[in-house]
Amino acid sequence: MATPIIPSLLRENLAALAADDARLDGRSQFDGRDLEIEVDCLANAEGSCRVRMGDTIVLAGVKFQIMTPYPDRPTQGGLMTSAEVRPVCGPNWEPGPPSPESIELGRVVDRGIRESGCINTEELCILPGEKAWQVILDLFAISDDGNLFDAFALAAIAALRTATVPAERFDVGEDYKLEVKGAPIMCSYHKVGGRFVYDATHREELGGDERIHITLGNEGHVHSLQKGLRGIFTAAEFDEIMDAAQSRCAELRAIVAEQEASL
Amino acid sequence: MGYGDYQCMDANGIREDGRKADEMRAVEIECGVIPVADGSAYIKWGKNEAIAAVYGPMEAHPRKIQRQDRAILDVRYNMAPFSTTDRIRPGFNRRSREISKVTKDALESVVDLELYPRSKIRVEIEIICAEAGTRCCGITAASVALADAGIPMSDMVVSVAAGKCNGVVLMDLNKPEDNYGEADLPMGILPMTDELVFLQMDGDLSMEEFKLCWDYNVKAAHDVHAIMVDALQRRYGGDV
Numbered sequence A: 001m002a003t004p005i006i007p008s009l010l011r012e013n014l015a016a017l018a019a020d021d022a023r024l025d026g027r028s029q030f031d032g033r034d035l036e037i038e039v040d041c042l043a044n045a046e047g048s049c050r051v052r053m054g055d056t057i058v059l060a061g062v063k064f065q066i067m068t069p070y071p072d073r074p075t076q077g078g079l080m081t082s083a084e085v086r087p088v089c090g091p092n093w094e095p096g097p098p099s100p101e102s103i104e105l106g107r108v109v110d111r112g113i114r115e116s117g118c119i120n121t122e123e124l125c126i127l128p129g130e131k132a133w134q135v136i137l138d139l140f141a142i143s144d145d146g147n148l149f150d151a152f153a154l155a156a157i158a159a160l161r162t163a164t165v166p167a168e169r170f171d172v173g174e175d176y177k178l179e180v181k182g183a184p185i186m187c188s189y190h191k192v193g194g195r196f197v198y199d200a201t202h203r204e205e206l207g208g209d210e211r212i213h214i215t216l217g218n219e220g221h222v223h224s225l226q227k228g229l230r231g232i233f234t235a236a237e238f239d240e241i242m243d244a245a246q247s248r249c250a251e252l253r254a255i256v257a258e259q260e261a262s263l
Numbered sequence B: 001m002g003y004g005d006y007q008c009m010d011a012n013g014i015r016e017d018g019r020k021a022d023e024m025r026a027v028e029i030e031c032g033v034i035p036v037a038d039g040s041a042y043i044k045w046g047k048n049e050a051i052a053a054v055y056g057p058m059e060a061h062p063r064k065i066q067r068q069d070r071a072i073l074d075v076r077y078n079m080a081p082f083s084t085t086d087r088i089r090p091g092f093n094r095r096s097r098e099i100s101k102v103t104k105d106a107l108e109s110v111v112d113l114e115l116y117p118r119s120k121i122r123v124e125i126e127i128i129c130a131e132a133g134t135r136c137c138g139i140t141a142a143s144v145a146l147a148d149a150g151i152p153m154s155d156m157v158v159s160v161a162a163g164k165c166n167g168v169v170l171m172d173l174n175k176p177e178d179n180y181g182e183a184d185l186p187m188g189i190l191p192m193t194d195e196l197v198f199l200q201m202d203g204d205l206s207m208e209e210f211k212l213c214w215d216y217n218v219k220a221a222h223d224v225h226a227i228m229v230d231a232l233q234r235r236y237g238g239d240v
Helices: A008-019 A100-116 A148-161 A202-206 A235-261 B094-108 B134-148 B175-180 B207-236
Strands: A035-039 A047-053 A056-067 A078-084 A125-127 A131-143 A185-192 A195-198 A211-216 A222-228 B027-031 B039-045 B048-059 B072-079 B119-129 B158-165 B168-171 B183-190 B195-199
Touching: A008 A202, A035 A148, A035 A235, A047 A148, A056 A148, A078 A100, A078 A148, A100 A131, A100 A148, A100 A185, A100 A211, A100 A222, A131 A148, A131 B119, A148 A185, A148 A211, A148 A235, A185 A202, A185 A235, A195 A235, A211 A235, B027 B134, B027 B207, B039 B134, B048 B134, B072 B094, B072 B134, B094 B119, B094 B134, B094 B195, B119 B134, B134 B158, B134 B183, B134 B207, B158 B175, B158 B207, B168 B207, B183 B207
Parallel strands: A078 A131, B072 B119
Antiparallel strands: A035 A047, A047 A056, A056 A131, A125 A131, A185 A195, A185 A211, A211 A222, B027 B039, B039 B048, B048 B119, B158 B168, B158 B183, B183 B195
C-alpha cells in the first residue's frame, strides 16, 4: 500500500477534536458507523456476506474443497482465510502480490475464528486419512474508508454461519449446513489525536497512530489480539477499550443472529 | 453431460432460462457504488455481477510508463475467488491478463487521453459472480464508471456477445450455452455510430450465422446503452 503524505494539519485537527471529545464525523469516542449486513448475497459462493460500515464495503465468500488430511492429523479438515485488498477499493492500494497489510488482515481475522474453536475441524473429516473438507474463506474489499479489519471479521463470521457444505457436487453425500458454534467478533480501536477511538475512518487512520484489534467469543473470552503500527499504549488505555469491546461485541453478535434468523 | 448432449432449446424455441434466441439476459446498472472511488459502477447481467472503479487522472509512475502526449489507462480485470463454482486462486493468470489488455485497448479508443499528458487513469474491474460473458460485463461497467468519474469520452463502449449452440444462433450465451456451444462473438460497440472498438471470436460460424450474430449484437448494444444512460441519469439527472 502506498503511504500518502500525512499533513501535520490533519494530525493537529484530530488532536484538537480529541481534546473536545469530538471526531471528524461527529461520532463519540466509541460509536460505530451505520452498519448494514446482508448474508447469502453471492450466488456462486457456498456462504457469503456483504458488510457496509459507513463508506467501507466488504464481501466475504466461503468455498469448499476436498483435501487430503495432514499425516499428523488424519481426522481433521482445514480452514484457510485469505484477504484480498485489490486496488479497486481505494486510491492507495496497489496491484501486485499480497501486501503485508492484506496478509496481516487475513491472518488476524483467521486467528479470531480459528482460536475461538467455532469450527470443529474433526467434523470436516469425510474419510480419515484420505478425504476432508477444506473451508476457504475469501475476504474481498470493495471500498476502503477505514477499519477493514472489523468489516472483514464481521462478514467472515456471518458468511461461515450461513454456509452450506456442497457435498452433492463433490459426490460425498447430501448438502448440509456448516456447523459453527458461537460467533467470535472483532472490535478495533485506533489511537487518534492521543486517545483510542472505535471504528476509525480512513482519515482517522491516516492521521492516527497505533491500532489494537480484539476478538471476543460468546462468553466474552479473548481469542485474538493484535497491536499494529507505530505507537505506545498504557495498561489503563487497554482496559478502557477492552471494556468497550465487551459491550460492542455483544451488540454485533446480536445483529449477526438477527440476520441469520431472517434467512 | 458430454459434449453434444446439451439441448439449449425446447420444442417451442425457448431456452433453459426462459429466453428466446435473440433475447438478452436482464441487465441492471447502478453507478457511484464505491464511495471512495472517483467513478464506479455495479452491473448485474443475468447472474453475472461485476463492479468497476475508476481512479484518476493521477500521476503515472514509474516515469518510464508515462506518455508525453497523452494519458494511459491502467486496466485490470480480475475474478474474485468466490465468483465461480470452483474457487479461483487469487492472482493474475493468462486469461485475466489478456482480457485486461483487450479492455484497455477498447477503452483507450474512446477516452480523450490527450487531455491528460503524463497521467494515468486506473480502471479496476472485479467480477463478483460469473455466469459466462464476464468480459462484456466488465467493459460495459468500466464505461459507465469512466463516465461517472467525469472522464471525457467520444462515446461509451457497450460490450455484448452473440454465439451459437446446437447450431442455433443465440444472443448472449449463458453458462451451459457457452460451455457446450460452438461459437461466441463478443463485440465492443459505440452506440452513437455503430463503430467497433473491441472484437473477439472463437468457434465455428458460417458467414450467414456470423452476420446474424453481428446484427443481434448491434441491436442489443443499443438496448444496453439505454440502461447505461438511465443509470447515469438517475445519479446526475439531465439529458445525455
